[in-house]
Amino acid sequence: MAGIYIHIPFCKTKCHYCDFYKSTDFASRPDFLSALKLEIEARKSELNGEIIESIYFGGGTPSVLKAAEINRILEQIFSSYTVSGTAEITMECNPDDLTQDFLIALKSTAVNRLSIGTQSFNNQDLKNMNRRHNGQQAIAAVRLAQETGFSNISIDLIYGLPSQTLDAWHENVQQAIQLGVQHISAYHLTYHEGTVFYDYLKTGKIKELPDELSFDQFKLLKSELEKAGFEHYEISNFSLPGAYSRHNRAYWERKSYLGFGPSAHSFDLKTRRWNVSSLREYLKAFESNSTYWETEILSEQDQYNDYVITSLRTQWGIKDIYLKETFSRKFYTHFQSEIEPFIRSGHVRKENGAFLLNTEGLFISDKIMEQLLYVED
Ligand SMILES: C[S@@+](CC[C@H](N)C(=O)[O-])C[C@H]1O[C@@H](n2cnc3c(N)ncnc32)[C@H](O)[C@@H]1O
Ligand code: SF4
Known part of the structure; x- marks a missing residue:
């Protein structure tokens, strides 16, 4: 079982918080599609015929492509790989791209799950984030997708935004529940170097939300969504029963995946590969038949650290027996001694x-992971 990720590196405008690789220059779009086709075909032997259970179009903004272009990419994948008849095929969409015509055309492709970047339903938040849609448009986009027949929809929300009150966040969460979607990803805002929000923070134009308020927002999110029947299955992910993101779950369960397009990562249990984060370099490499990626063979230490980072995030947690049987004694001993204080403080339970992780443990999971990671002196 394996997955495929395709990075579509175009955005019409850049949001103030986002550091995913993207370009606003659409001139090279035809060249990108040709290069992507070559990459899909060139790497067909890498998964040794493993069955593909999930395909994920991420970005950037996949919904800037025409449905016919998405279809062509999927046809290329189907002809080069063995894709399960029940594969989950997700596409990230920006609300402002979701017109009726586009959705009808998309419905006739094999895409069967949408991840819609609503981010917030509050117009001031959306303006501050430099989104191209308002709250009403985000709601209308989700409803239109439902009316068109998409029955597996996820939406993205961001909390911990500068000056976001608990009441405003509560309204967002209520609105999300009312939409009747199957899955909600809610991310705490991260300030990434190189983004407008990061610069605003450094120059004092905006202030980080106090930790206490962020934590209250997280608790509210968790309790309201659980009350509404959602399962909190990963730090930032909630699903109705059975509607987990199969693609993301495969990442956390350390299954193999291939990533196509600039900045896309691949993983085959033993090695990690990442494509260059530059559309220009990516295209140039195809012209000159040169390498556009780097690889790293994972040491045992890397594999231990990866396992800890990915498993601790989920409701299935870190399995004691797996740690014991998979890694050398020094890693197991390190884990046991580092986890102990968090069990005593009640952040972690066995x-x-x-x-x-318990609720507070989830909120401070980055700090806990830092302690659990094995770093050679
Ligand atoms: C690849 S991005 C965007 C997908 C799509 N282009 C859109 O804008 O809706 C996937 C999600 O990551 C989240 N995200 C991106 N940057 C973030 C940040 N700095 N902090 C928190 N969440 C972030 C957003 O919720 C976003 O929808
Ligand atoms: S959030 Fe989406 S639309 Fe905004 S810059 Fe990032 S990838 Fe592009």
């Missing part, structure tokens, strides 16, 4: 042989 249940049916797995280490799991």
Whole structure:
């Protein structure tokens, strides 16, 4: 079982918080599509015939492509790889691209799950983030997708925004629930170097939300969504029963995946590969038949660290027996001694042989992971 990720590196405008690789220059779009086709075909032997269970169009903004272009990419994948008949095929969409014509055309492709970047329903938040849609448009886009027949829809929300009150966040969460979607990803705002928000923060134009308020927002999110029947299955992800993102779950369960397009990552249990984060370099490499990626063979230490980072994030946690049987004794001993204080403080509990985070532990998971990682002196 494996997955495929395709990075569509175009955005019409740049949002103030985002550091995903993207370009606003659409002139090279035909060249990109040709190069992508070559990459898809060139790498067909890499998965040794493993069955593809999920395909994910991310970005950037996949919804800037025409449905016919998405279809062509999928046809290329179907002809080069063995894709399961029940594969989850997700496409990230920006609300302002979701017109009726586009959705009808998309419905006739094999895409069967949409991840719509609503971010917030509050117009001031959206303006501050430099989004191209308002709250009403975000709601209308989700409804239109539902009316067109998409029955597996996820929406993205961001909280911890500068000056976002608990009441305003509560309204957002209520609005999200009312939409009747199957899945909600809610991310705490991260300030990435190189983004407008990061510069605003450094120059004092905006202030980080106090930790206490951020934590209140997280608790509210969790309790309201659980009350509405959502399962909190990963730090930032909530699903109705059975509607987990199969693609993301495969990442956390350390299954193999291939990533196509600039900045896309690939993983085959033993090695990690990342394509160059530059559309220009990516295209140039195809012209000159040269390499456009780097690879790294994962050491045992990398594999231990990866396992800890990915598993701790989920409701299935870190399995004691897996740690013990998979890694050398020094990693197991390190883990046992570092996890102990968090069990004592109540941030972590052990249940049916797995280490799991409680609510506060989830909120401070980055700090906990830092302690659990094995770093050679
Ligand atoms: C690849 S991005 C965007 C997908 C799509 N282009 C859109 O804008 O809706 C996927 C999601 O990551 C989240 N995200 C991106 N940057 C973030 C940040 N700095 N902090 C928190 N969430 C972020 C947003 O919710 C976004 O929808
Ligand atoms: S959030 Fe989406 S639309 Fe905005 S810059 Fe990032 S990838 Fe582009």
